Amino acid sequence: MQHSFKIYITLLTLILTGTSACKKTQVSVNDAEEIVSPTTGTRSQFTLDSIFLYAKQVYLWNDALPSYAEFNPRQKYVGVGSDITTFRKELFDISQLKINVATGSPYELPVYFENPKYSNLQLGKSLPGTSAEVLNPGTAVLASKLIATGSVQVAYIALGSFPKLSTTKAALDEAFADLASANPKAIVIDLRSNGGGYLETAEYIANLIVPGSLNGKVMYSEVFNSAMQNGAVPILKHQPYLDANGKTTIYNGRNATMADVDYSVAGNTYKFSKKGNLQSIQSVYFIVSGNTASASEMLISALKPYFDVKLIGEKTYGKPVGFFGINIDQYSVYLSSFLIKNANGWSDYFTGMQPDVMIKGVDNPVLGDPDELCLNAAISLINGTRTLTASKLATTGRIANIKADLLQVNNVESVMLENRLRLRK
Template structure:
């Protein structure tokens, strides 16, 4: 009989990468255990990739790759360069480019990365930053796109839609390309600093100065939720969900919103994922179970596909990755898991009483991985409409691999829904044949939940009239934007500003032990 459990906190982590060198991986002789700690970590990164990476079959031999020859300005930089190099071998035949091709920075990994535990901390619901993020509304129009409740930015009165006219005394904040000096200045100031001073302009054109210091705060991934009565018998529920944090952090907040929707008798739902870069698979499952009709309980939600080394039970290095089962306090290692498709099919299990047949997802280029999984899982079961711009494109997920003080994240699996639909490596494009809806700019000049905000207005108008066309004023600044920013350029600029943020899908779902 197979046993299920959650992957949780790491209990045992090898203190030296050399603990992983006494085995052979993929029929290769393991390299020497001699060398510096960094050399051994580099070896481990490559050897784990040769065993667990979804596209391991595109990698060369250890000798040909020579991980120890890769250098950087510091240890983490060298390891990042190694991960980038690993990511570029396997070519996607539909594009002629690597599966991990990243248009904003060719040669860098689109999905894989290595860190020292920052992602696992953030997914637990804790951030240590300013609590806001910027977005180029136009080439010369930098705005605040969201603010987390309780963060330094929120406590200082910063709001979505405020225009940023100066940062640290510099008023030249125009977008000058993904590698431009001005663009990089903005990124460094808000993403890699512990203090920032800004001059902000409100909608009434008044300005004020604010100085923020980075601080720890607990993320509330539900930024807002509300309902709209748009026509007789038509009530729309709207929720902004900004991060797939752990269930301990997110589930109760989602329950509160969906219980409210149920009591209001909503007929349609709008889920705003426009800046949600992903997170934990288990939370994506939870959200899907809140949305899906009750009649779909027990049917397939999605399946996971691992490489043939894992699915055939031939993984050897993964025995070094140990986790504790919280239900019985026993220890298990990754090599004991069942990685077959049949062993990793997840069924819907309806939560709550909401019963709708149509859901709109608001998306942009910053909508990634667990967000896309949530959407894809529901496509066979509801009328799913997308509003916004093309999503990031990440149909793969990973679990963390611990090597010394580092955590390695490389795609180990691809997900597909109950109709075997997946493979959206180039993203989901609203208004296309595959993804019905409407393609339009993100309207960062309005607050979340403002019915005149461009993307939300599309959904409300569709529920009311059956059409996506809107009446009344166009999005503020749209006429200017059409002269300077195409939708594609706007999307690229948005992705560039969040490239330091986590975009991913951490595989923390229930796993089964092999028989």
């Protein structure tokens, strides 16, 4: 599937001058709702309003949000602290309103103090032609090799992150071409340090793994809230839609905005389209840890309906949601905006994916070493010398816990970014 459009988000078109009282140009959530926020106030008050009003329409779990009058952000956050502390506090409170009935806790239960598990707010705005490209792309291919074990050839590849596809496609193609030369039936994909990145890149890797017989089969879908799916998100008219060169796009005789994007399930369902020459894979083994998140988990989920998939290592982070950036004044806000579902409709890994073989690895494993704990366990499963019922190990060493900065949006390794949103036809 070809995706010709890329998204870059620019500054919210509210007229804000200085820090004194000023007049707001946009005041209501939608045409059917009453005027919900004041038309005058300070710059900080308008930002508080905007964070809530955007969440009211764009947030994945917006059904849990009260009315503006009930939430009353201007009064609720008086005297909290600095502007950015106040805005992050507001976002945190919004993120805790939707409860996962399976756990009895918020879907965005914080990993560390008062920071949502998924949503984020950062100082700094996206400029035309940059947006998510300013993120540190990281390295995709950390190691790859063929491992001979008895009469079996096992493909192994360690993927450190999912940078923009344009920056890593050549390295991925080369690595998978080498692996394809031995026609391996099993592949071990090491994602223990991979916190995600661009969905487009994860999707491309999936297409390198699968056989051509899966062409046209559903890989995954991005599911937005019902208002987004129905195009009832007028607030996004304040977010311009720009092309890959950072230029405005004409839509129905005017400049396109993010309100013109197709957020339907059908318009955001991605299907397999085979890449490369690897056609022989029948089983997939993932080495994972608490640092395996977002687009990495999407890759695992997308392959589950079609392969014998096994996980080795430690429980994954648990992030089946993604977002695009929204700029409000001088801040970039990343609201959890869509849910990732695989071909079976599965998305319930908010608390992480449990390994089939539980192993605590060492901090700095030798990638591709057949004697390394996790890879050795995978090879043993492939050879049939290890059974899942007797596979839980307690070993020395550990895989480092997720650090606070893993959740920061300015690190591409912690996010699931969608940069291929398309305009409605």
